[in-house]
Amino acid sequence: MVRGRLADIKPAAVAEEPGAGVVERLFLAAEALVAEHGFEAVSSRDITARAGANLAAINYYFGSKNLLMFAIFKARAAELNRDRAALLRQAVARDPGDARGILRALIEPPTLWVSDERKMALRFLNRARGEGPREIREVIETDVRHLRRFADALATALPHFPREDIMWRLHFALGVLHHNSAADYARLALLSEGLCTPDDREALLQRLLVFIAAGFGV
Amino acid sequence: MVRGRLADIKPAAVAEEPGAGVVERLFLAAEALVAEHGFEAVSSRDITARAGANLAAINYYFGSKNLLMFAIFKARAAELNRDRAALLRQAVARDPGDARGILRALIEPPTLWVSDERKMALRFLNRARGEGPREIREVIETDVRHLRRFADALATALPHFPREDIMWRLHFALGVLHHNSAADYARLALLSEGLCTPDDREALLQRLLVFIAAGFGV
DNA sequence: AATTACGTCAAACATTTGTTTTAATCGATT
């Protein structure tokens, strides 16, 4: 009786082919369902039905429903952080004093993730922040290593800023970025009478960069 | 057999005295519990236990648990909107071209709501945005009348801005404001190594105003 | 005093949830 083989799972190896393994299908089904309907609205039965798997599959392969969610979160958060870290490295290597480049490294990945799978990943991560299981939210709250890289880079680029200022503004900038769910865009589209849509991602990236960089005075 | 007396309820009349009526106690208990633990973590039994009421009281007085949540949401959202609208009126009457004053009207109420009851109300509203029942989220998405007042005022104050720009920046500004849960502050405190805490509300208001006004170029 | 409406209470209801169990099935290796 083998159970809870979480250690064996390679979360990055997620294929989209319909004939993919059960583990991948569960991963993608859970991610898409949560992205669309939220954590609480998605049951184990919904996930296994969409994945074409048996109800027991989640517990067999992941140990529990929450561990499945945690695996998805870890995989997607790692992808996002990796993209951001790479851009941050490039920006700092190019010019350590270019605060705008550093901010762009923070903004660009979530803004330009536009493939279907990536969109789902982003919406999953966005939801996880507020609705996700306690284990996930704790990681988000307590693991600040990724953000500290940006804080340090910004402190170097803006030596005249007190560190407290850097932190607060970084906090505000993250607020802008997290406020990017489909629901938020729906309200914006309604408010602007269809004038503002998130379709043109390059334009959105520019708007975000201009707004946030202005907040940093650069 | 009388049931679902929602129409009779005056949500604004919320007293804090321990001897208050069952309706008020249910209202405050549900609000506080949701503020602290989130919508999904709070059951009807939790609420009635905290309110010192019978399990059936929620359905008797409000018709259902969701209608109770909706009543709380309506009451608190109305309070917040009323405060903001009053400040907006004053700001525009003082100087229709003062964009910063308009933005302050948007920022000040949620930032200076510091009494225990008000803090609970804010955390409830913040949670409602993402985790709340569908009915609440639909109202948030579709009822943009309140925001449109600010958009119009900003458009008047900043005539050289294309309306699209106003809308996007207002959208970004709301992102900053919504990003104000206890969890977010916990992460900020950790990230800044205790440097940044939301205790000094006047200072926080100033920081928010500076950041957002800069985003509007004013 | 009788009646009526209102409020409270404990109990039960029907669902749905995540998880576990037990058996059957498949596939490769011996």
Place this chain on the structure above:
DNA sequence: AATCGATTAAAACAAATGTTTGACGTAATT
């Protein structure tokens, strides 16, 4: 071919959920 481990399948499980019921008491009204 036989065996053994890994996977799938169906069923059952216990716990928790929101809601409803019907009885009981009480206070006001007729």
